[in-house]
Amino acid sequence: MSSKSVYAVDMSQLKDIPIFWLKKSVTKVMATDFNKNGVWDTDDCRIAAEKLIKAGNLKGAKAEEVHMFNLQLPHYFRTANNITEWLRGEFNFSQDPNSRPYVYEYIAKWFRVLDLNGDGVIDLNEYKVFWDAYDLDPNYMKRQFDYIDEDEDGKITYQEYVEAALNYFCNTKENANIFWGPIQYIQKI
Ligand SMILES: [Ca+2]
Ligand SMILES: [Ca+2]
Ligand SMILES: [Ca+2]
Numbered sequence: 224m225s226s227k228s229v230y231a232v233d234m235s236q237l238k239d240i241p242i243f244w245l246k247k248s249v250t251k252v253m254a255t256d257f258n259k260n261g262v263w264d265t266d267d268c269r270i271a272a273e274k275l276i277k278a279g280n281l282k283g284a285k286a287e288e289v290h291m292f293n294l295q296l297p298h299y300f301r302t303a304n305n306i307t308e309w310l311r312g313e314f315n316f317s318q319d320p321n322s323r324p325y326v327y328e329y330i331a332k333w334f335r336v337l338d339l340n341g342d343g344v345i346d347l348n349e350y351k352v353f354w355d356a357y358d359l360d361p362n363y364m365k366r367q368f369d370y371i372d373e374d375e376d377g378k379i380t381y382q383e384y385v386e387a388a389l390n391y392f393c394n395t396k397e398n399a400n401i402f403w404g405p406i407q408y409i410q411k412i
Contacts (some may be wrong), residue, residue, distance in 0.1 A: 229261030231410040233307040240314050241395040246406050248310055251391075254357050254403040262309040264300050274356040279339050279349075292332040297322075307412075317393045330388045334381050344378035359404040367401050 230253055237245060255263040257270040272289045275281070281289060299312025316322050339349045347368055354364045371379050371387040391402040 227412070228410050229256075229259065230306055230407075231412045232310065233412045234409075236307050237310060237314075240310070242409075243397040244314065244395040245310060246409055247391060247400075247403070248313055249306065249409050250401075250405070250407040251403040252306055252309065253407055254359060261306045262300075262303045264303075265296060268296065268300075271356065275336065275352065278356040279352040281339070285339070289336050292329075292336055295325075295329075297325075326389065326392065327385070330385050331381070333388065334384050344380055345384065346378055350379065357403070363401055363405055367404075370399060370401070 230249060232245065232249065252261070252263050255267050255271065257267045257274075258264070269290075275289050276286045279285075297312065297316050299309055299316070303309035303312055317326075334345070337345050337349055337353050339352065347365075350368050351364060354361070354367075368379070369375065371383050373383050373386070387400060387402060390398070391400050394400075
């Protein structure tokens with residue numbers, strides 16, 4: 224009987240992908256994979272929406288917005304059978320210039336969802352709703368908030384948010400961005 228983790232990665236199929244990008248993307252999958260099947264899929268998004276709605280005590284149109292924004296996802300959210308296939312899909316998508324408008328739109332929707340009171344910025348309380356909904360380590364929340372809040376005014380603007388989100392998604396060079404919590408080690412098959 225095998226006790227192999229669903230997050231074990233077949234590195235032989237991902238040789239061309241920089242290791243830091245793989246580590247942070249595995250971290251992202253581990254944070255978002257609520258149904259524990261090894262990939263970030265549409266079912267996880269549905270569960271996340273419910274958690275966000277509960278954590279933020281959201282009602283009416285705002286709750287509806289949270290449900291709706293997960294509907295259009297890249298194909299590998301539905302088709303990847305394991306984390307290796309998911310990472311391959313995510314990497315190709317993240318490095319494809321044609322996907323960029325879609326990515327901006329997705330990040331913009333995220334921003335609108337997390338700006339719970341609709342004043343155009345994400346404050347620490349609103350950020351905590353996101354952090355709690357994904358059960359991320361509370362010890363790292365303020366550090367990441369401050370990382371995103373580049374001008375240190377205590378509020379995350381749309382521009383600051385886009386920069387941090389895009390950086391986590393696309394950039395392959397190592398930095399201090401822990402958008403989905405502390406960077407995890409990769410388990411290899
Ligand atoms: Ca999943
Ligand atoms: Ca706000
Ligand atoms: Ca700021």
